[in-house]
Amino acid sequence: MSVPAPPAGAAPPGPALQVEQLTKHFGGVNAVTDCSFAAPRHRVTGLIGPNGAGKSTAIDCISGFKRPDAGMVLFGDRAITGLPPHRIARLGLVRTFQTPREWPQLTVMENLILSRYQPRREGLWRGMLRGGHVADQAELAQVREVLDQFGLLGLRNERAGNLSGGQKRLVEFARIRIAEPELVILDEPMGGVNPVLGERMAAAIETLVAHGAAVVLVEHNLPFIERVTQHVVVMAHGAVIAAGPFEAIRSDRAVIDAYLGTQRTDDA
Amino acid sequence: MSQYLVSVLTEGSIFTVMALGLNVIWGWGGDFDLAFYGYVALGAYMTLVLTIGRAVPPAEFILGLQLPYPLAVLLGALAAGLMGLVVGLIALRHLRGIYFSIVTLGAVYVLYVLAGQYVPLFDGYNGVSGLFDPMGSTFGLTYQTYQYFFLGLCIAVAVVVFLLLERLSGSRFGLALRSTREDERATAAFGRNIYWLKLRGYVLGAVVGGLAGGLFAGYLTAFNPSAWSPIETIVVYASILVGGKGNGRGVVLGVFLIAVLLQESTRFLPQVPNNPELVLALREMVIGLVLIAFIRLRPQGLLPERRHLDREGGPGTGGPPPLGAGASHAAPQVGSAEPDAS
Numbered sequence: 263m264s265v266p267a268p269p270a271g272a273a274p275p276g277p278a279l280q281v282e283q284l285t286k287h288f289g290g291v292n293a294v295t296d297c298s299f300a301a302p303r304h305r306v307t308g309l310i311g312p313n314g315a316g317k318s319t320a321i322d323c324i325s326g327f328k329r330p331d332a333g334m335v336l337f338g339d340r341a342i343t344g345l346p347p348h349r350i351a352r353l354g355l356v357r358t359f360q361t362p363r364e365w366p367q368l369t370v371m372e373n374l375i376l377s378r379y380q381p382r383r384e385g386l387w388r389g390m391l392r393g394g395h396v397a398d399q400a401e402l403a404q405v406r407e408v409l410d411q412f413g414l415l416g417l418r419n420e421r422a423g424n425l426s427g428g429q430k431r432l433v434e435f436a437r438i439r440i441a442e443p444e445l446v447i448l449d450e451p452m453g454g455v456n457p458v459l460g461e462r463m464a465a466a467i468e469t470l471v472a473h474g475a476a477v478v479l480v481e482h483n484l485p486f487i488e489r490v491t492q493h494v495v496v497m498a499h500g501a502v503i504a505a506g507p508f509e510a511i512r513s514d515r516a517v518i519d520a521y522l523g524t525q526r527t528d529d530a
Numbered sequence: 531m532s533q534y535l536v537s538v539l540t541e542g543s544i545f546t547v548m549a550l551g552l553n554v555i556w557g558w559g560g561d562f563d564l565a566f567y568g569y570v571a572l573g574a575y576m577t578l579v580l581t582i583g584r585a586v587p588p589a590e591f592i593l594g595l596q597l598p599y600p601l602a603v604l605l606g607a608l609a610a611g612l613m614g615l616v617v618g619l620i621a622l623r624h625l626r627g628i629y630f631s632i633v634t635l636g637a638v639y640v641l642y643v644l645a646g647q648y649v650p651l652f653d654g655y656n657g658v659s660g661l662f663d664p665m666g667s668t669f670g671l672t673y674q675t676y677q678y679f680f681l682g683l684c685i686a687v688a689v690v691v692f693l694l695l696e697r698l699s700g701s702r703f704g705l706a707l708r709s710t711r712e713d714e715r716a717t718a719a720f721g722r723n724i725y726w727l728k729l730r731g732y733v734l735g736a737v738v739g740g741l742a743g744g745l746f747a748g749y750l751t752a753f754n755p756s757a758w759s760p761i762e763t764i765v766v767y768a769s770i771l772v773g774g775k776g777n778g779r780g781v782v783l784g785v786f787l788i789a790v791l792l793q794e795s796t797r798f799l800p801q802v803p804n805n806p807e808l809v810l811a812l813r814e815m816v817i818g819l820v821l822i823a824f825i826r827l828r829p830q831g832l833l834p835e836r837r838h839l840d841r842e843g844g845p846g847t848g849g850p851p852p853l854g855a856g857a858s859h860a861a862p863q864v865g866s867a868e869p870d871a872s
Binding site (some may be wrong): 396 | 694695697698700701702703704705706708709711712713715716717718719720721722723724730731733835837838839840842
């Protein structure tokens with residue numbers, strides 16, 4: 263499927279993310295082949311598919327953690343294909359991972375403070391000669407406010423590694439709020455989380471959207487996808503096989519086959 | 531006795547500088563660097579060949595200048611930093627954990643073999659010698675007063691290095707470098723170039739190691755390949771581990787417990803007839819046992835890494851009770867960094 267190219271220099275913004283014919287092989291395995299989709303701004307786009315469909319590899323390629331073999335990734339109107347992950351993150355694309363990746367020995371507060379990259383204040387000479395203010399009062403106030411929103415204020419001095427799985431997920435959402443990205447890619451945020459917390463996770467995602475971010479949500483939990491996404495992209499065998507609203511996807515023959523028919527057991 | 535005490539304290543101060551440098555690489559960055567003693571050695575060699583003048587045959591070595599001692603020490607530290615840059619550029623790019631250690635071990639052996647075998651460099655196994663009482667004549671010091679002067683110099687350098695690194699430890703740079711130790715994929719995902727971040731920390735550690743080497747050269751008056759056996763690095767690692775990895779004060783404490791107290795106390799053990807090596811072997815065994823005990827029972831060390839505590843706003847706190855107002859210069863904005871009592 264081809265997506266029309268954004269008009270050059272046009273005022274109306276195109277999609278937040280546009281992926282075109284992304285391809286990645288591992289040896290003889292075609293993890294992702296000609297994968298194309300777009301994620302609109304200020305919306306939650308679900309990315310679903312059976313195990314081994316290539317979802318994780320695709321988002322690794324988009325976020326720079328793997329280099330795609332072919333294809334193009336447009337973030338806004340900027341090509342970010344093959345850039346290293348920190349460059350992509352600085353442009354405003356932040357991702358999470360299947361397991362929470364907090365900095366365990368740092369406190370929750372330190373985790374949040376570090377989530378906003380501040381090149382001017384992170385130099386070695388500056389740190390050694392002028393000493394350390396890791397955050398000014400305004401930043402601290404904002405961090406506390408965000409922690410409070412996620413119900414984590416009381417844990418702010420705790421080492422992040424001591425939190426429960428669900429709390430770590432909330433810390434990740436709080437970090438993303440502090441980073442203020444334009445696009446967030448969430449890799450299975452419900453993985454390992456008590457389903458009771460589903461509403462809290464959904465609310466957290468809505469908070470991100472309310473603050474101006476577009477969200478791409480990779481998730482196996484289909485009721486959760488139905489609950490939070492406006493638009494769903496389905497992958498199987500490395501390619502996009504369907505895209506559209508969840509209701510339309512639900513009755514799509516190819517999707518049903520992918521999930522129930524030719525099942526594969528290998529993980530992506 | 532007082533002469534003995536002065537020499538022990540001098541050695542302790544030099545080891546403190548060494549351990550503080552390694553703490554940046556291992557304590558903050560989390561990289562188990564086996565090349566570290568190479569930076570100390572290079573700093574010592576360079577300081578010697580920059581101060582003692584032309585080589586008198588049959589001795590031969592490079593440079594052979596007669597620069598002032600402080601300048602030579604700084605240039606030696608710079609040379610160590612350059613070597614750290616080369617090793618870091620190679621080893622930090624993709625390698626972590628044991629693979630990083632293997633490459634750094636290889637690097638230090640290249641330097642070791644080169645220094646030992648390639649005679650025109652540092653006179654091979656004879657090594658370089660002849661740095662007597664640097665700066666002594668400038669200040670008109672006698673043999674007796676000189677050792678106090680040199681002790682003061684070593685303590686002053688250790689204090690300055692400690693203060694600068696404590697500041698850096700509490701800064702955003704220090705925090706960011708620690709985050710690479712904790713989970714570097716997350717560090718990259720939030721916009722930081724982990725290679726560049728780690729490389730800067732690594733070179734800084736190498737420079738501090740070279741600085742310690744320059745002081746060591748002044749203390750030993752000479753340096754040769756037999757002066758840097760691998761066991762020296764283990765003593766520095768043991769000091770950091772026991773004192774508290776990542777905590778500057780802990781590192782100082784650890785150096786005085788392990789590198790000074792434990793090492794020196796074995797000096798007073800009775801000599802065993804027919805077996806003069808036994809006491810030395812015993813010392814190394816004790817260090818090994820202490821290492822194992824701490825890794826098993828208290829891996830965070832006596833003084834665990836400090837964290838920035840936020841005491842304002844909201845009653846809730848999961849952390850330890852706030853202590854008195856942080857008097858530390860390292861006390862950063864989020865309250866102050868304090869040892870974790872857990």
